[in-house]
Amino acid sequence: MLTQTLTRPFTALDRFGSWGADLPLRLFLAWEFFESGLEKFNGANWFADLQGNFPFPFNLLPAGLNWQLSMWAELICPLLLVLGLGTRLASLVLMVVTVVAIAAVHWPAEWSSLAELARGYSISDQGYGNYKLPLIYLVALLPLLLKGAGRLSVDHWLKQR
Structure with a gap:
């Protein structure tokens, strides 16, 4: 009885x-x-400055590519x-982009201890890197990669057909 009383308000949820549940994510x-893509679309290519920091195989590709x-x-x-179309593939691609961004831009250039590396877990770069936000994006993309877009998506609609 107590369990039913506690769970009833959450039935609609x-x-x-x-x-x-996945839609806000x-x-x-x-x-x-x-927003990041639009910034690149409207901006100048600055990848040549950090091409050497890109992980394999992206370090072998031209900066323009x-x-x-x-x-x-x-x-x-x-x-x-947004459409929930090819959600797992889109999530995987964005995860790769994010890992490359962490390696090339957000990871600290030098660190000698885990305590020093942990100082890079921040939003602003104080000389220790700033990988907090891209790491949050990776964690947020993970459920979409593992589970897909859910029922409110084109993927679900196509699967039903």
Whole structure:
């Protein structure tokens, strides 16, 4: 009886959650990545300055190609997230973009201890890196990669057909 009394108020939330729990996550990530893609679309290529920091195999590609790959991934994949179309693939692509960004831009140039590395877990760079925000994006993309877009998505609609 006590269990039923405690769980009853959450029944509606459970029903809504089965349909749209992932939607705020998809919209948040889509906004963040699309904004970054637009910045690249309207800006100048600065990848040549840090091409040497890119991990393999991106360090073998020309900076201009990396710029185009990153920009288009950050413009197209967010649209796919909003629609819930190819959500797992879009999430994977954005995770790769994020890992490359962490390695090339956000990871500290030098660190000699875990305590020093932990100082880079911040939003602003104080000389120790600033990988907190991209790490949050990686963690937020993980459920979409593992579970997909959920029921309120084109993916779900296509699967039903």
